[in-house]
Amino acid sequence: MYPTEVIIDRSALRQNFRAIASLVSPSQLVPVIKSDGYGHGIVEVARAFADAGARQFAVFRLEEALTLRQAGITQDLWIMMGLLPEEAEVANDAGFRVACPDLANARMLSQIATKGKRHFDIHLKIDTGMGRLGVLPESVADATREIAALPGLRLHGIFSHLANADSPEHPVTRRQLDCFRALLPSLPATCRENHLCASRAILHRYLPELPYVRPGICVYGAPEFPGLRLDLRPAMSLRSRVISCKTLPAGANVSYNCICTLKRPSLVGVLPVGYADGYLRELSNCGEALVRGRRVPILGTVCMGMVMVDLSDLPEAQVGDEAVLLGKQGDQEITVWEISEKARSIAHVVYCGIGSAAAAAGQRHYQN
Structure with a gap:
């Protein structure tokens, strides 16, 4: 799968x-x-x-x-x-x-x-x-x-x-x-x-x-309303897995357009998710994912079907690890409002884009 x-x-x-x-x-x-x-x-x-x-x-x-x-x-x-x-x-x-x-x-x-x-x-x-x-x-x-x-x-x-x-x-x-x-x-x-x-x-x-x-x-489940005391839960999450890990030297460029140049030797992971999956290209060099319960930054430009993440502070990370780009992992959560703010968009755009792309690919699943 x-x-x-x-x-x-x-x-x-x-x-x-x-x-x-x-x-x-x-x-x-x-x-x-x-x-x-x-x-x-x-x-x-x-x-x-x-x-x-x-x-x-x-x-x-x-x-x-x-x-x-x-x-x-x-x-x-x-x-x-x-x-x-x-x-x-x-x-x-x-x-x-x-x-x-x-x-x-x-x-x-x-x-x-x-x-x-x-x-x-x-x-x-x-x-x-x-x-x-x-x-x-x-x-x-x-x-x-x-x-x-x-x-x-x-x-x-x-x-x-x-x-x-x-x-x-x-x-x-x-x-x-x-x-x-x-x-x-x-x-x-x-x-x-x-x-x-x-x-x-x-x-x-x-x-x-x-x-x-x-x-x-x-x-x-996306109220983002100060002082709201309603028990609302986001219903959508976007998950992937690390498909590659390798160490690149300081000075190496990551992804298109050379907008990310590594300042230190870095363990770089690749996730098979990109803007064709509804993950906005505006998250290039500023988005985050959750791996092993820790936030890791997106490196460089979001590609059509891949993003790279910096796993340098997770030396134990390996191929096959789950990566969450929207939703919870452990006690950490990436919310739709966080994504929309970084992408200068709105939650509606994020949800519609991710959900419709997953449906078209047969990768939208339901639980509970």
Whole structure:
């Protein structure tokens, strides 16, 4: 078996769901499992969250919703991008909640519903300040009235997305929260599925009165939230093994572009993992791995399928030793936030890249 693999811990996913559910109760969790469950595997993630009590899931595209249905997932599915005309023709599922970004989209859905003698259950997207999809706040009253009059549509709620949720005092955050709250009293009585808060907003406890929340990165165990007293565990780890060890002299160069010149005779180990495996090239000369419970630095440029590590302070290291590039080994841990900070990226990019590469290679495995 190839020595580089991604391990997903289902028990961590279940634990994270229950911990967040306890925090936000009585609001219901709608875990966001788009982009192949943030690289963790959309079907396995859905099953783990369902075991923990999930009643609905949020995806981005119709294709993801259909994948879940084919796998036997029966919970309601919220399609956050909405539907294109060609997708609406085939999206005939009573358990779908479809995002509606504007009146043109609503009219298109109504026409298709009328022609097919069916209906669409929709959530109206509101642009409260993200500048992306959605009806502007001043048009919400007119939009909800027109949607109510369109045949084949059932409006169940409104939703929006925060642009800077991690900054409670940022003026845009305050405006968005105030705007969304102000819209609620004038909504039709059918709007009982209103939602706004994703991970950061949940942990800041914005608008706790809303009936639903949409946890994303935090439900995979990556909160990085000062003062947070939630028992969350990262579910993903990236492991490999040392496939070569040799001593190089001081002055030798390691890897492409000669950005690493050894300052001392060094025991250099090779790990068969690189940017093709989702391990970011931006970690060149600054990332770390865990070998024998110790941190060892990445030497030089991350290659497509290999990285080199400095084992000089581990003279007992040998070929076959486990190397952890994301996750725990002994009492040491390399977190997704540490990696994303060094790579000047975000946890979402790290998880999606590592997880999708492992899945494509058949090297994403599950435990517990």
